Amino acid sequence: MPPIGPTAACASMPKPLNEGPSNDVMIKANRRKLDLKNGRVDLSHGAGGRAMGQLIEDIFHKAFDNEWLRAGNDQSAFMVPGGRMVMTTDGYVVSPLFFPGGNIGSLAVYGTINDIAMAGAVPLYLSASFIIEEGFPLTDLDRIAETMGDASRETGVPIITGDTKVVERGKADGVFISTAGVGMVPAGLDLRSDAARPGDVVIVSGSIGDHGVAVMSKRENLEFDTGIVSDSAALHGLVAGMVEAAGAAIRLMRDPTRGGLAATLNEIANASKVGFRIDEEAIPIKPEVAAACEFLGLDPLNVANEGKLVAVVAPEAADAMLAVMRAHPLGREAALVGHVVADDDCFVQMATSFGGGRIVDWLSGEQLPRIC
Amino acid sequence: MKYIDEHRDGRLAKEIARQIAALADPARSYHFMEFCGGHTHAISRYGLEDLLPQNVQMIHGPGCPVCVLPIGRIDAAIALAMRPEITLCTYGDLMRVPGSNESSLLKARAAGADIRMVYSTLDALRIAEAEPDREVVFFAIGFETTAPPTALALRVAIAKELRNFSIFCNHVLTPAAIQNILESPDVRKLGTVKIDGFIGPAHVSIVIGTEPYEFFAEEFQQPVVVAGFEPLDVIQAILMLVRQVNDGRHEVENQYIRAVTRFGNEKAQAQVANFFELRESFEWRGLGEVPYGALRLRPQYAEHDSEKRFSMVTTAAKDNPACECGAILRGVKKPANCSLFGTVCTPDTPMGSCMVSPEGACAAHWTYGRLREHAKAFE
Numbered sequence: 001m002p003p004i005g006p007t008a009a010c011a012s013m014p015k016p017l018n019e020g021p022s023n024d025v026m027i028k029a030n031r032r033k034l035d036l037k038n039g040r041v042d043l044s045h046g047a048g049g050r051a052m053g054q055l056i057e058d059i060f061h062k063a064f065d066n067e068w069l070r071a072g073n074d075q076s077a078f079m080v081p082g083g084r085m086v087m088t089t090d091g092y093v094v095s096p097l098f099f100p101g102g103n104i105g106s107l108a109v110y111g112t113i114n115d116i117a118m119a120g121a122v123p124l125y126l127s128a129s130f131i132i133e134e135g136f137p138l139t140d141l142d143r144i145a146e147t148m149g150d151a152s153r154e155t156g157v158p159i160i161t162g163d164t165k166v167v168e169r170g171k172a173d174g175v176f177i178s179t180a181g182v183g184m185v186p187a188g189l190d191l192r193s194d195a196a197r198p199g200d201v202v203i204v205s206g207s208i209g210d211h212g213v214a215v216m217s218k219r220e221n222l223e224f225d226t227g228i229v230s231d232s233a234a235l236h237g238l239v240a241g242m243v244e245a246a247g248a249a250i251r252l253m254r255d256p257t258r259g260g261l262a263a264t265l266n267e268i269a270n271a272s273k274v275g276f277r278i279d280e281e282a283i284p285i286k287p288e289v290a291a292a293c294e295f296l297g298l299d300p301l302n303v304a305n306e307g308k309l310v311a312v313v314a315p316e317a318a319d320a321m322l323a324v325m326r327a328h329p330l331g332r333e334a335a336l337v338g339h340v341v342a343d344d345d346c347f348v349q350m351a352t353s354f355g356g357g358r359i360v361d362w363l364s365g366e367q368l369p370r371i372c
Numbered sequence: 373m374k375y376i377d378e379h380r381d382g383r384l385a386k387e388i389a390r391q392i393a394a395l396a397d398p399a400r401s402y403h404f405m406e407f408c409g410g411h412t413h414a415i416s417r418y419g420l421e422d423l424l425p426q427n428v429q430m431i432h433g434p435g436c437p438v439c440v441l442p443i444g445r446i447d448a449a450i451a452l453a454m455r456p457e458i459t460l461c462t463y464g465d466l467m468r469v470p471g472s473n474e475s476s477l478l479k480a481r482a483a484g485a486d487i488r489m490v491y492s493t494l495d496a497l498r499i500a501e502a503e504p505d506r507e508v509v510f511f512a513i514g515f516e517t518t519a520p521p522t523a524l525a526l527r528v529a530i531a532k533e534l535r536n537f538s539i540f541c542n543h544v545l546t547p548a549a550i551q552n553i554l555e556s557p558d559v560r561k562l563g564t565v566k567i568d569g570f571i572g573p574a575h576v577s578i579v580i581g582t583e584p585y586e587f588f589a590e591e592f593q594q595p596v597v598v599a600g601f602e603p604l605d606v607i608q609a610i611l612m613l614v615r616q617v618n619d620g621r622h623e624v625e626n627q628y629i630r631a632v633t634r635f636g637n638e639k640a641q642a643q644v645a646n647f648f649e650l651r652e653s654f655e656w657r658g659l660g661e662v663p664y665g666a667l668r669l670r671p672q673y674a675e676h677d678s679e680k681r682f683s684m685v686t687t688a689a690k691d692n693p694a695c696e697c698g699a700i701l702r703g704v705k706k707p708a709n710c711s712l713f714g715t716v717c718t719p720d721t722p723m724g725s726c727m728v729s730p731e732g733a734c735a736a737h738w739t740y741g742r743l744r745e746h747a748k749a750f751e
Binding site for chain 1: 373376380382385386389416417418419420421422423468478479481482483491603718719720721730735738739740741742743
């Protein structure tokens with residue numbers, strides 16, 4: 001890829017350029033503290049970016065501190081008689097509740113399964129709890145539950161416990177679902193978010209941005225006609241094939257949900273203390289998704305996915321892994337999009353199809369609230 | 373994407389870059405200001421500077437509606453939104469712009485203000501229609517591009533007798549700002565900013581045409597090339613500017629002929645003229661008071677003018693003393709020259725407005741280009 005070299009300082013500049021901040025190290029060192037006395041939660045605290053990271057770290061990690069939370073994964077693994085178990089929990093507040101390609105119920109089942117699958121684990125059981133607003137139509141609730149039942153049977157992961165609460169009108173928005181899930185990690189497999197190393201390749205399992213665009217297309221005030229449906233799907237079947245074929249070559253996997261591929265790569269870069277070089281032309285994006293992002297002013301790299309995974313894989317296994325993935329219906333468009341490089345500053349860089357280079361950063365702010 | 377990808381063709385870009393490199397005189401440097409945030413964004417997002425020779429440099433101008441809004445106007449909007457009868461409708465970008473004392477509309481909303489993010493003026497109208505008991509205020513910002521939709525909203529509100537709908541008008545005008553930059557001491561006397569030409573606005577020019585730039589191209593002997601927002605538009609405009617400079621010409625040229633004419637969209641201009649008049653003076657962040665650089669509602673529409681309807685007061689508020697947004701908006705400094713850049717000021721915790729909108733020079737540089745200051749070598 002073309003180098004992004006330092007450019008010469010403009011002759012008219014009164015001061016020399018400062019050193020330039022590194023990606024996250026500087027941000028953490030310099031960021032302003034949460035104002036615990038007078039501050040309030042705002043929407044940016046739920047947007048999946050740095051503000052949310054700070055909220056989690058300064059409030060929840062501080063209060064709950066332990067080695068599992070500190071690992072910073074979407075699930076945690078622990079030893080039980082018989083092997084390593086993973087456990088995850090997830091909340092669903094998507095708006096609208098029904099969207100092309102699914103609804104909040106299917107999203108909850110698949111999303112929870114995916115969090116387990118990203119540890120390479122076999123999902124076993126789920127729980128679901130419902131916070132329902134007074135006045136919510138029973139027919140909608142029934143439809144959501146039926147979808148969850150279908151998703152659970154199709155994936156072979158039963159929902160074995162649950163809880164139901166009803167709150168006064170105006171205290172929730174229709175229905176919120178929260179789930180938990182457990183699964184077992186195959187013997188010998190240990191995927192960690194800090195395991196990416198220079199030279200590794202980055203593979204995505206298919207086209208990105210489908211879910212976010214499908215949900216946006218049904219948003220009030222924003223409705224537009226598109227054939228795009230959410231990619232919401234359970235990835236444990238695809239993962240099982242990958243683990244079976246070349247489990248030892250997988251460093252780690254993530255599902256790029258809120259914040260999209262950009263947030264996921266930045267999270268991995270920071271956890272593993274490496275950088276990425278990716279190639280814009282190699283990233284699979286459906287033309288309809290690209291077009292919708294164009295007029296919505298979004299970057300597809302920031303848009304949520306619900307049925308895609310990113311795998312960091314040892315380079316020698318790249319071809320074999322791609323072949324295995326492409327043989328599975330959910331990995332047909334799997335593509336090698338870049339590689340891991342040594343970079344203490346943990347930057348994700350991209351060669352643009354235009355011929356230049358740029359950073360791929362986390363999204364700031366709350367462009368897409370309640371996408372999952 | 374048909375009709376889009378053609379304007380992002382990397383092979384064509386390389387060919388144009390080759391021509392620029394061949395034409396650029398190594399004995400001199402070329403400093404071009406892209407006025408618009410849309411151009412700034414395209415340059416950063418596509419890594420366009422990597423294709424230019426070292427002696428062709430871009431200076432980011434003030435053409436970002438969110439960036440030029442002074443703190444006092446944000447404070448006034450927050451104060452208004454905190455009133456219980458008010459529903460303030462705003463574009464998402466404005467939510468995070470810092471006001472005085474670390475305030476913002478986002479925080480005001482968390483504290484209970486009824487602030488709603490909308491995608492267009494028509495969304496605000498719909499809210500006014502659906503909720504007649506609420507005082508619905510549309511926080512109108514932007515250049516000549518967004519003034520016609522605001523005029524349209526006003527026309528609809530009057531036709532539908534929506535008496536609970538009003539506009540907090542912050543529309544600003546491009547030619548006045550460009551003239552202000554060219555007349556500033558930085559450019560005229562001190563020589564701290566060297567400008568050899570302008571990339572003229574894309575969408576603004578669709579509305580106003582290229583004719584309004586003819587005056588200062590002549591008066592200030594500055595070449596202007598009006599260009600579209602796609603990366604090939606920008607790089608072609610740079611080539612056209614290099615040619616003008618080499619030839620000693622200072623003309624208004626139109627690269628964006630697929631959308632821009634000499635006199636622009638006269639229907640849209642007439643709509644704006646019907647409902648708005650010039651303000652004698654209006655504060656722009658970074659530029660200070662700009663004469664005849666902004667619009668307000670005509671007096672006969674006072675009922676729909678939030679400033680009059682709610683007796684709004686705008687008090688001058690000082691920027692953070694370390695914030696260099698002002699100098700950056702004038703092209704005097706680059707984002708990396710600011711000691712706040714990337715330390716306490718990031719898009720997540722913006723101190724200045726240039727770090728908020730994706731069109732702001734600081735946000736664009738942070739999001740796409742901050743690596744350029746790193747001395748690290750790349751393979």
